[in-house]
Amino acid sequence: MLTVTGLTKRFGGFTALNDVSFEVGEGEILGLIGPNGSGKTTAFNCISGALAPTAGSIRFLGKELAGVTPDVVCHRGLARTFQIPRPFRKLSILENVAVAAHYGTDRAGSEASARVRATKILEMVGLPADPAAPTTLLGAGGLKKLELARALATGPRLLLADESLGGLDPAEMATAADMLRRVRGELGVTIVWVEHIMATLTRVVDRVVVLDHGEKIAEGRPLDVAADPRVIEAYLGEPIVLT
Amino acid sequence: MSPGRLLALAVLVALAAAPFVPMGGMRQYVLHVVIQIFIWSFIGQAWSLMGRFGLVSLGHGAFLGVGAYTTTLLWNFYGLTPWLGVVAAVLLAMLLAFVVAYPCSRFGITGHYFALVTLAVGEVIRLLLIAERDWTGGSLGVTLRAPGSDASLLAIQYADKRVFYYGGLALWLAGLWVWARVDRSMARSAMEAIGEDETAAASVGIHVTRFKLGITMLSAGLTAIGGVAYAQYIAYVNPETLAGIGVSLRIVFAVVLGGMYVLLGPTVGTALTIALSEYLRVVFGVKFIGMAETIYGLLLVIFIIFLPAGIYGSVAALLRRRRVPAAAPA
Ligand SMILES: Nc1ncnc2c1ncn2[C@@H]1O[C@H](COP(=O)(O)OP(=O)(O)OP(=O)(O)O)[C@@H](O)[C@H]1O
């Protein structure tokens, strides 16, 4: 569904991504992991069109994405969330999601139908769909949910979820993991999930790609990857606890 | 009928009847002031369509000037009726808006930098009008050629101010209608989103450039219509009153004063600034010719710091807050 080949991104002289290649199959949940600063968010930025890659090709559903603007990427069925939530503060929670539902698809229907879809998605992620509820009601966890709801409202086939749930407690992490599983189950959305704590991922993802210093150092089933000496070294003593 | 609608209807009836109320010898003067309030409120509404989304233009005089001079010159030189001239005026203003806004949007020129670009554009148009004096009369301006005896309608020139009063009233109402349409649409949400965070807006499929261009061209086109209306009313165009920094800033002052996030904000602000300058003119005569501008400037600074929602905007917010607890019994 998504094929990334030789993706390279340099900021001035600094190479944030170096010749990274991976594939995502339809219906899969792929974990993209790596220590802080390894280039995960940069990879998302390149795929979603927020940054132009220095080199490489990104093919999605048979079409090239490199150099395509973010709004077109979204219309083609690829949505992303931001690691640090970026809600539209001047809009209510519902309007945040409704605007994505309305403009996120090529064939925009009526504004009323966008609100209906937004309401359903808010219910699914467990946020209030009261038309007047402002985003200031939401704490860190709520804002994460809003990010997810807004991305899902655009009706994606593939979701790039930049979660990095460090900072959430174990219960919240488990909820978030369940949420992504439900997203795939109920909406049939394929998912690439970024996270740097491996333990959270392993219960949910089918496959893992590991980045370190902008390079892909491992790929495979979670248990195999966790045992890979290069991965253990990259995490430099950070415990890789599997549950 | 809700009290709000009833009040609106009453105001409308009063406005419609006003020209026939006996006012002693003051009628011409009162009509003159109210016509100006209508036209400049309309222009303020057009400006606030952009301003409320953080697209602060300090060069709306450019669109006024393009509008006013287009119809005036087409009429004076080719005898083209302003009814058709206004179409050309709007198209030209929109073209200018496109030429300014497209590169700004593509190269991410926003906020203060965008304001500075528009400021420069306003000045460029003023200087162009002065430089092309064979056509435009330079800094002396041009008077609209008087029509033949029975061609008032074709020329949109009338001695009776009441015609302009009703024309101005219609224009003002049309401006309110456009403003309310934009306010209620999903496009408003999209523009708010863009104003806050372009990257996030684009990531949910909003075509940032298209929206910015759209709202800028709409604002420019309406402003050009305002310029045409003013030129027809005064029957004289001049680079200082219809282009450049002075008039551009006066539009901004009025809207910021009244409040740009509420329907009637631009109107309240325009009425206040016009009343203030009339008052100063009557009290001080022409001795303090720069006085009004100085006072506007001071007020603007005070308002931006202490009352960013504007006078009317703040009052409206206060009333809303009062109503909410009353509506929800504890
Ligand atoms: N716009 C930018 N300009 C310059 N350098 C950047 C830019 N964006 C990211 N970087 C650098 O690229 C590297 C990779 O950053 P990135 O955000 O992709 O890491 P990450 O894997 O998402 O890390 P984290 O787990 O902390 O979210 C970092 O060293 C970062 O400082």
Ligand SMILES: [Mg+2]
């Ligand atoms: Mg990151």
